[in-house]
Amino acid sequence: MILSPFEYHAPTTIDEALRLLSDYGDDSRILAGGQSLIPLLKLNLVEVGHIVDIKHIPELSSIGLEADPEGREMLRVGALTRHSDLERSEIVRKAVPLLAETAAGIGHQMVRNRGTIGGSLAHSDPSADLCTASIALDAAINTVSAGGKKRTVKAGEFFEGPLSNCLSADELIESVTFPSTGPGSGHSIKKFTLGTGDFPIVVVCALATVRDGRLAAIAISIGGVGGTPLRLKDAEQALLSAASPETPDIGTITGKAASSLVIEDDPRVSAPYKRKLAATLLRRSVAEAIGKAGGIS
Amino acid sequence: MSGKWKRQVSFTVNGASQSLEADVRDTLLDTLRDRVGLTGPKKGCDEGVCGACSILLDGRAVCSCSMLAVEAHGSNVVTIEGLGKDGEDRLQLSFIAHDAMQCGFCTPGQIIAARSFLDSPGADLTAEGIKNALSGNICRCGCYANIIEAVLAAARSGGGEP
Ligand SMILES: Cc1cc2nc3c(=O)[nH]c(=O)nc-3n(C[C@H](O)[C@H](O)[C@H](O)COP(=O)(O)OP(=O)(O)OC[C@H]3O[C@@H](n4cnc5c(N)ncnc54)[C@H](O)[C@@H]3O)c2cc1C
Numbered sequence: 313m314i315l316s317p318f319e320y321h322a323p324t325t326i327d328e329a330l331r332l333l334s335d336y337g338d339d340s341r342i343l344a345g346g347q348s349l350i351p352l353l354k355l356n357l358v359e360v361g362h363i364v365d366i367k368h369i370p371e372l373s374s375i376g377l378e379a380d381p382e383g384r385e386m387l388r389v390g391a392l393t394r395h396s397d398l399e400r401s402e403i404v405r406k407a408v409p410l411l412a413e414t415a416a417g418i419g420h421q422m423v424r425n426r427g428t429i430g431g432s433l434a435h436s437d438p439s440a441d442l443c444t445a446s447i448a449l450d451a452a453i454n455t456v457s458a459g460g461k462k463r464t465v466k467a468g469e470f471f472e473g474p475l476s477n478c479l480s481a482d483e484l485i486e487s488v489t490f491p492s493t494g495p496g497s498g499h500s501i502k503k504f505t506l507g508t509g510d511f512p513i514v515v516v517c518a519l520a521t522v523r524d525g526r527l528a529a530i531a532i533s534i535g536g537v538g539g540t541p542l543r544l545k546d547a548e549q550a551l552l553s554a555a556s557p558e559t560p561d562i563g564t565i566t567g568k569a570a571s572s573l574v575i576e577d578d579p580r581v582s583a584p585y586k587r588k589l590a591a592t593l594l595r596r597s598v599a600e601a602i603g604k605a606g607g608i609s
Numbered sequence: 610m611s612g613k614w615k616r617q618v619s620f621t622v623n624g625a626s627q628s629l630e631a632d633v634r635d636t637l638l639d640t641l642r643d644r645v646g647l648t649g650p651k652k653g654c655d656e657g658v659c660g661a662c663s664i665l666l667d668g669r670a671v672c673s674c675s676m677l678a679v680e681a682h683g684s685n686v687v688t689i690e691g692l693g694k695d696g697e698d699r700l701q702l703s704f705i706a707h708d709a710m711q712c713g714f715c716t717p718g719q720i721i722a723a724r725s726f727l728d729s730p731g732a733d734l735t736a737e738g739i740k741n742a743l744s745g746n747i748c749r750c751g752c753y754a755n756i757i758e759a760v761l762a763a764a765r766s767g768g769g770e771p
Pocket residue numbers: 341342343344345346347348349350366391392417418419420423426427428429430431432433434435439440441442443479483484485486509510511512656657658
């Protein structure tokens with residue numbers, strides 16, 4: 313039961329939603345899939361006078377391909393795209409398979425049928441699957457705020473700490489864009505949860521491109537070990553410049569990355585255990601991504 | 610409380626139009642149980658983790674405890690009471706045939722989640738696929754083996770269509 317009273321608004325346009333958010337500021341909250349916000353309201357962890365339900369704004373739920381200024385194919389998904397939409401969309405599965413696979417592994421069916429990508433990014437849980445994947449995928453978060461002011465923030469610069477990010481109270485995520493990963497690339501998401509459907513304790517994403525039998529690009533991100541999901545640039549660089557490019561020592565490089573992480577105890581598992589999880593998941597996902605990309609010969 | 614704290618909610622429940630004034634804080638689960646009189650959806654955890662409150666919202670299974678009644682305005686809601694009103698729902702019959710319940714508390718949610726899964730395009734109709742689809746539906750009596758058998762049998766006999 314929710315105790316604290318609020319007024320419910322269901323705007324049908326972005327302008328109307330932005331007006332409500334700027335009128336009520338910190339006393340308002342956007343409601344998307346509600347899979348994080350409704351529990352927070354029940355626990356009185358969020359108490360606001362105004363709830364702005366954005367689900368009646370049709371522009372926020374589209375999925376499509378477009379070209380960026382350099383002509384590269386980009387996937388754009390509206391903020392209201394549900395996890396189950398990402399999971400099922402042929403366009404998403406083809407253009408950015410890691411995104412579809414990530415969505416398919418979130419929580420359980422009922423959560424996926426309601427939770428949205430905009431909500432997941434805005435909630436900014438450091439172990440959330442989509443937050444971690446968006447960093448490996450070089451996603452761009454497109455927002456709009458009062459007066460129609462638009463900006464684009466790279467996923468790597470969006471998160472600021474546990475449940476915190478660079479959005480202001482009157483700012484709304486409109487859509488998220490992902491570069492298509494296409495042929496020649498391989499992806500992997502690996503995580504450890506206490507039970508099926510639970511939030512991950514540690515989650516790792518890897519995206520590799522192999523050209524002519526050599527590793528041409530790699531992106532690695534990890535969630536659940538710090539205040540925000542992290543990109544592991546040092547490990548990426550080490551893999552790309554390995555002394556023997558034919559057989560980079562994945563285990564040693566990912567092991568080193570895991571040992572340099574700053575990890576705090578978690579009520580569920582100890583820090584040393586988490587570090588071991590990180591090492592194992594990193595090794596497995598990097599190996600899998602490279603393998604799926606065609607392998608190094 | 611009245612005025613701005615209340616909202617008229619009009620939606621379809623099990624094929625019939627419903628219109629009622631709801632406190633905006635009320636969950637859909639409480640509204641279905643206490644106002645509409647449908648006690649098929651159960652309150653297990655009230656926080657989205659047990660699946661006992663599952664209903665179909667525009668054809669997809671969702672936890673009715675994790676949404677406000679006002680969010681259902683204009684939607685089509687189906688509860689366990691709306692499936693196989695004539696007693697001919699293949700999934701329900703399959704649950705009976707396979708003894709897929711003991712106390713029955715989780716059963717409405719299990720069947721709703723299974724229905725949503727069987728109706729979703731490209732569903733992986735294997736035991737593994739079913740386990741994944743029903744992972745959000747906890748059964749305290751531990752009837753999982755029979756539940757999976759029941760859903761598999763319904764899937765094999767035509768996607769569980771009534
Ligand atoms: C049982 C359960 C298991 C779960 N398991 C997982 C899991 O394994 N992995 C995982 O990653 N997640 C998991 N989740 C979380 C789930 O993915 C949520 O759906 C998601 O974090 C929030 O999305 P939402 O659309 O429901 O957002 P809401 O709950 O509606 O909103 C969350 C926050 O985002 C803000 N917000 C929403 N949309 C926007 C927008 N467009 N612009 C700006 N701000 C916005 C809201 O104001 C609020 O602060 C789980 C949730 C539950 C209940």
